[in-house]
Amino acid sequence: MKRKLLSILLASLMGLSLVACGGSAAEDTAATADTAPATTTEEKTDAATTDTADTAAADTATAGGAYDPATAGDYTIGFAWWGNQLRDEVTMNAAEHFSELYPNISFNLNNQVWNDYWTIMTTASSSGELPDLMQQDYAYLEQWAEAGALLDLTPYIESGALDVSNISESIVGTGKANDGGIYAVCAGENAPALSYNKTLTDELGITVPDNMTWDEFADISRQIYEETGIGVLYGNGNSENPLTYYARGLGHQAFFGEEGLEVTAEEMTGYYQRLMDGVAEGWLFDTDKCASVDTATIEGNPLVYGTDNSVRSWCAFAFSNQYAALSAAAAANEIELGICSWAENNPSSANYLKPGQFFSVTTNAQNPDLAVAFLNYLINDVDANTLLLAERGVPASSVVAAAIKDAVSERDATYPIIVDYLDMVANNSSPIFGSLPGYAGTVNTDVIEWLSWEALDPNTSYTAAELAQELVDGAAQVAASY
Amino acid sequence: MKKKKTFKQFLGQESTAGYIFSLPFIIGFLMFMLVPMILSLYYSFCKYDIQSAPQFIGFQNYINIFHDSSFWKAMGVTCYYALIGTPLKVVFALIIALILVRNTKLTPFYRAAYYLPSIIGGSVAIAILWRRMFEPTGTINAVLSIVFPGITNFNWFGEGSAIWVLIILTVWQFGSSMLIFLSALKQISKELYEAAVVDGANSWKKFWKVTLPLLTPTIFFNLVQQTINSFLAFTQSKLITDGQPKDSTLFYTLYVYKKAFPAMGKSQMGYASALAWIMLIVISLVTALLFWSRSKWVYEE
Numbered sequence: 196m197k198r199k200l201l202s203i204l205l206a207s208l209m210g211l212s213l214v215a216c217g218g219s220a221a222e223d224t225a226a227t228a229d230t231a232p233a234t235t236t237e238e239k240t241d242a243a244t245t246d247t248a249d250t251a252a253a254d255t256a257t258a259g260g261a262y263d264p265a266t267a268g269d270y271t272i273g274f275a276w277w278g279n280q281l282r283d284e285v286t287m288n289a290a291e292h293f294s295e296l297y298p299n300i301s302f303n304l305n306n307q308v309w310n311d312y313w314t315i316m317t318t319a320s321s322s323g324e325l326p327d328l329m330q331q332d333y334a335y336l337e338q339w340a341e342a343g344a345l346l347d348l349t350p351y352i353e354s355g356a357l358d359v360s361n362i363s364e365s366i367v368g369t370g371k372a373n374d375g376g377i378y379a380v381c382a383g384e385n386a387p388a389l390s391y392n393k394t395l396t397d398e399l400g401i402t403v404p405d406n407m408t409w410d411e412f413a414d415i416s417r418q419i420y421e422e423t424g425i426g427v428l429y430g431n432g433n434s435e436n437p438l439t440y441y442a443r444g445l446g447h448q449a450f451f452g453e454e455g456l457e458v459t460a461e462e463m464t465g466y467y468q469r470l471m472d473g474v475a476e477g478w479l480f481d482t483d484k485c486a487s488v489d490t491a492t493i494e495g496n497p498l499v500y501g502t503d504n505s506v507r508s509w510c511a512f513a514f515s516n517q518y519a520a521l522s523a524a525a526a527a528n529e530i531e532l533g534i535c536s537w538a539e540n541n542p543s544s545a546n547y548l549k550p551g552q553f554f555s556v557t558t559n560a561q562n563p564d565l566a567v568a569f570l571n572y573l574i575n576d577v578d579a580n581t582l583l584l585a586e587r588g589v590p591a592s593s594v595v596a597a598a599i600k601d602a603v604s605e606r607d608a609t610y611p612i613i614v615d616y617l618d619m620v621a622n623n624s625s626p627i628f629g630s631l632p633g634y635a636g637t638v639n640t641d642v643i644e645w646l647s648w649e650a651l652d653p654n655t656s657y658t659a660a661e662l663a664q665e666l667v668d669g670a671a672q673v674a675a676s677y
Numbered sequence: 678m679k680k681k682k683t684f685k686q687f688l689g690q691e692s693t694a695g696y697i698f699s700l701p702f703i704i705g706f707l708m709f710m711l712v713p714m715i716l717s718l719y720y721s722f723c724k725y726d727i728q729s730a731p732q733f734i735g736f737q738n739y740i741n742i743f744h745d746s747s748f749w750k751a752m753g754v755t756c757y758y759a760l761i762g763t764p765l766k767v768v769f770a771l772i773i774a775l776i777l778v779r780n781t782k783l784t785p786f787y788r789a790a791y792y793l794p795s796i797i798g799g800s801v802a803i804a805i806l807w808r809r810m811f812e813p814t815g816t817i818n819a820v821l822s823i824v825f826p827g828i829t830n831f832n833w834f835g836e837g838s839a840i841w842v843l844i845i846l847t848v849w850q851f852g853s854s855m856l857i858f859l860s861a862l863k864q865i866s867k868e869l870y871e872a873a874v875v876d877g878a879n880s881w882k883k884f885w886k887v888t889l890p891l892l893t894p895t896i897f898f899n900l901v902q903q904t905i906n907s908f909l910a911f912t913q914s915k916l917i918t919d920g921q922p923k924d925s926t927l928f929y930t931l932y933v934y935k936k937a938f939p940a941m942g943k944s945q946m947g948y949a950s951a952l953a954w955i956m957l958i959v960i961s962l963v964t965a966l967l968f969w970s971r972s973k974w975v976y977e978e
Contacts, residue, residue, distance in 0.1 A: 310940040317944050321727035338943065342728035483835035486922035487813055502814040505830055636942025640935070645747075648923045652836075677943075 262356055262564040264297045270562060272569055273326030275305035277312035279493040279520040282586050289582040293572055300565075308491055313636075320344045320559075327560035328570060331379045331553040333369060334435070338633040339555070340372035346556040347376035351567045358575050361592040369550040372630070378555055380574055383516060383588020385551030386536075386620040387440060390498060390521045391510035393533035395425065405535045406546075406623055409469060412538030413478075419509050420478035428480045428488065428497050428508040429470065429651075435639055437512065438666075439628065440537055441466045444545035449628045451635050455671035463663035470650045471659055480508065482652040493517060498532075499525040512537055515616055516551055516588040519609045534616050536623070546624040548617065552587040585610055589617055634677035642669035721951035726943040738951035748952065750924045751932040752959075754840065758928065759907035759963075762844045767899050770851035771892070774858035775884075788859070795852030803846075804916035811842050834918060839926045843913045854899045861895040862888070890976040897975045901967050908960050929956055 276286060283306045290302045305326060307315060313335070319325045325344060339345050348370070351357040359367050359380065370379040396403055399422060401415055416427050429437070439450040442458045449457045456463075473479030480488070480497075488506050489495030499521060501507035513521060515534065522532045539545040554573060560566040572579050577598045580590050585603050590596045603610045646662050646669075649655045657665070687693060696703075721738055723731035742748050773791055777784055797803055810816045811833040821828045833842050865888065873883050911930040914920060920927035920935070933956070937949035 313940055314938040317727060318938060321944075335941070342726075342943075344728065482922045483832050486836075486839065486918065487832050487834040502812075503830065506813055633943070637939070637945075639941045640939045641942075645924070648921075652923060 262568045264293075264300055264565055264568050267297075267299060267562060267565045269299050269301075270565060271301045271303050272328065272566065273303045273305070274328045274569075275307070275312070275316065275326045276330035277307050277309045278330075278586075279308075279517075281520040281523055281584075282306070285582060285584045285586050289573065289579045292578060292582055293569060300569075310491060320557075323559050325557040325559040327557065327562070327566040329555055329557055330382070331555040333550060333553065333627075334631045335636060336370070336379055336553065336555075337372055337630050338636060340374070340376065340378040341633050344557055344559075345378040346558050346560065346563055346566075347378060348380065348556065348567070349377050352377060356564070356567050357571050361575070361594040363591075363593070366550050366591050369627070369630070370553060379553035380555075380570060381550035381591040382552040382554050382573065383585060383590055384617060385514050385516045385549045385588040386617055386624070387436065387546060387549070388513060388515040388518060388616060389510050389535050389537050390513050390518055391533050391535070392425075392498060392525075393531045394529070395419070395423070395509055396533070399423070403533060403535055405619060406542040407535065407538050408540045408542070409538045410540075413469070413473065413476075416473070416478040416509070417476060420476075424504040425507045425509045426478050426480050426484070426505075427473070427510060428485065428490065429473070429512060435631075435635060435643060437537075438463070438466060438643065440539055440545050443547070443625065443628070444539040444541045446541070446544055448625075451631050451638070451670070453632065453674070455674045456667050458667070460660065460663040460667045463666055464660045466659075467646075467650045467662040468659035470647075471655075474651055474653050479651065482648045485648075485651065493520045494524045496521065496524070499528055499530060514549070514551060515613050515620075516586065518613055518616075519584070519586055519607055522609045534612060536620065543623040544625050546620055547627040548620055548624060549627055550591065585613075589614060632674070634674045637677070638670045638673050641673060642666060717950040717953060720947045721954050723947040725945075725947040725950075727946050728943070731947065734947070738948050739955075741948070742951055742955065747924060747927070747932060751927045751929045754925065754927055755908060755910075755929040758840060758844060758847075758910065759904055762847045763900065763903045763907050765844065766848045766851050766903055767854055767896060769848050770854035770899065771858050771896070773851065774855045774862060775888075777855070778859060778862045788856075791855060792852035795850040795854075799850070799912050801912070801916060804912060807842065807846055807913075808917050834922065836922050836925045839918050839922060843910075843917065843926055846913055846917075847907065847910065854903060857895055857899060858892065861892055865891050893975045894977065897967070897971060901964060904963060904967065905960060908956065908963070 272290075274286075274290065276282065278286070286306070287304060290304060294300055294302065303326065305315075312330075316325065316329060320342065331339065331345070336345075348357055352359055352367075357380065362381065366381050366384070367377065369381060370377045372378050391403055393403075396415075396419075399419065401418065403415065404411065407415075419425055420427075435450060442450045442462070445458070445462055447457055451457065470479065474481045484506070488497045488501070490497075494500065496511055497506055497508040498511040511517075511521065518532065518534055525532050536542050536546050554570050556563055556566045556570060573583070574590075575592055575595060577595055580595045580599045581602045584607050585596075585599065586607075590599065600610075600614070643666070646666055649657050650659070650662055720731055722733060722735055724734050724737075725731035777788055777791070794803075811818075813830045813832055817833065818828070818831055821831065831838075833839065869887050869891075870883055873887050878886065909930055910928055911934070914926050914928035914931045915934070918926040920931055929952070933949045933952045936945045936952060938944060
């Protein structure tokens with residue numbers, strides 16, 4: 196009897212392990228996939244490593260701030276960011292330069308694409324293995340600060356170890372969470388920006404105006420679609436950005452409130468209606484077409500890559516700091532890009548300057564003083580920012596921004612274009628909304644995403660009004676169960 | 678009175694040696710399987726976002742799951758994939774095995790060649806290759822447009838057809854089932870066929886009356902194994918389609934993954950754990966159903 200029991204137990208163990216093995220093999224391959232996008236480009240490296248000496252007129256003493264990294268002993272700084280090939284290159288260069296200044300410091304760099312980045316960081320956070328420094332986003336700052344994963348930088352700012360004296364107070368303030376602590380420092384200024392295929396519009400004799408309304412945008416898109424078959428891939432399905440932008444166009448200051456959305460279903464109906472109209476007219480990528488193209492990477496974006504006109508987009512709803520990387524990818528396919536604001540009916544109310552690409556020191560940092568010193572180097576050091584090519588956006592420090600302008604423009608022809616664009620936005624925009632509540636990310640993945648796929652499905656059973664109602668109800672439900 | 682065993686005698690025992698040699702598995706099982714399983718069972722009754730401590734909420738996750746339309750969608754997609762893909766794969770493996778059972782000079786080569794996909798089929802490289810092959814301007818459409826001139830730029834990743842891209846991939850990985858069929862085919866004794874010929878059976882009859890009945894235990898084994906594999910398929914869905922469009926390729930495991938490790942927002946690890954336990958129950962039920970059906974169609978000597 197006992198033996199029989201044992202054999203049954205063993206058999207069930209084996210059965211379980213069969214089930215479990217299948218699972219773990221799948222996870223392994225997924226992990227391999229996550230590290231896959233880290234490849235290199237050739238052209239940018241030499242440009243960045245050549246003479247940085249002449250721009251080093253500004254004091255290198257600020258490089259380490261009040262804490263001297265040379266005293267830290269042998270230490271490996273962990274640093275993670277999301278981005279693209281260009282950003283990976285320039286960030287590695289800046290880190291390398293820091294190691295040259297302080298040979299006792301080495302780096303463990305971790306670069307990911309946006310979607311994988313948050314997955315990996317959340318997992319790392321749960322096991323207390325976050326890197327010392329992580330790139331952070333305005334939208335998720337609150338959620339991460341709430342979880343206790345980020346270090347309050349206020350004492351370092353007060354002691355001067357982190358120098359923010361050249362950054363405007365309002366921009367420093369964007370790194371504040373609800374509890375009043377400053378958990379992130381802005382790496383660069385940024386704005387929503389429509390990147391478009393200028394080669395194509397020039398060929399067709401179309402001028403794309405700044406601050407165009409949605410109707411003008413629809414007219415241009417319709418014309419391009421009719422003449423070439425090239426359509427429009429609209430935004431990221433799982434992002435709140437296009438909706439926030441639309442709500443701002445209606446005059447709202449915020450999209451997410453404490454207990455749900457600040458907008459009504461009636462107001463958001465127009466948003467879904469115009470997507471449905473675009474799909475019905477053919478120029479807007481429908482759900483099926485979105486699924487057949489790569490929307491996750493800059494290099495695979497239908498704006499810059501596509502073997503056939505039917506899977507190309509004439510523009511991309513991106514941010515100004517993606518313009519350099521998009522341009523580099525477009526140049527590889529012999530496309531020249533232009534930049535203008537996202538189409539919206541009230542552009543000066545909708546558009547905003549965004550403190551993009553924050554850096555945060557995490558609570559897992561073993562030597563927070565050193566991590567802050569490195570952060571200070573990234574924010575205030577002229578050499579570092581020359582190496583970074585302002586790829587994350589125009590540096591927040593006005594002194595650094597002025598010091599690197601010529602050097603960066605020389606190396607990256609898109610930089611003056613971005614600076615001009617941001618100047619234009621500064622005069623035609625409204626202040627940015629407050630940081631998002633913690634539940635916003637879940638609204639993106641659980642509500643906004645499926646609604647956008649429904650809206651872009653020509654055979655959907657929903658009307659625009661129903662989708663807008665689902666949006667408002669869904670967000671309220673997520674907020675309630677948060 | 679029993680004498681106390683010396684340590685040497687203890688080591689000399691057959692059962693001790695057995696336990697020592699199986700120790701690596703036992704330790705691995707306890708640490709990497711049993712502990713996580715117990716934890717996940719506990720988490721399935723909690724609201725748990727990995728970054729802060731789990732909060733016990735009773736059956737709330739399970740109740741929410743049954744009201745979750747994505748859950749039903751994922752369950753439907755996975756069942757469709759398993760119930761269509763598995764039989765297709767097994768039938769395909771059987772047909773190729775029947776062809777390759779004959780001994781010619783090239784058979785060993787073909788056996789190896791057809792086995793290859795099942796080794797590399799789950800890999801990331803194949804997933805990317807598959808995506809490239811089936812994209813609107815990919816190889817598959819290029820070949821199709823030659824055979825059927827009417828078809829141009831068919832969108833394989835559309836709502837109705839995307840799941841078939843994944844089913845074709847799983848059917849293509851028939852190699853391991855094929856090998857099992859091959860060895861089973863070789864074990865069928867020649868005398869049975871000779872007797873059948875004496876009774877006047879043609880090759881069609883020989884297949885239906887001799888080969889197939891004797892293969893049923895093997896078919897059963899392949900069916901069980903492949904069904905479990907299909908329910909646990911993950912890589913293909915994650916890498917080739919990421920569940921798109923409109924969740925039409927959202928495999929159950931991918932849904933669990935997306936809940937546990939979302940691209941944005943907080944992890945819903947408790948919810949994901951509950952989903953995983955529901956899957957365990959479903960797989961157990963399906964497997965039990967297959968075993969129950971065993972007596973109806975499997976021929977045992």
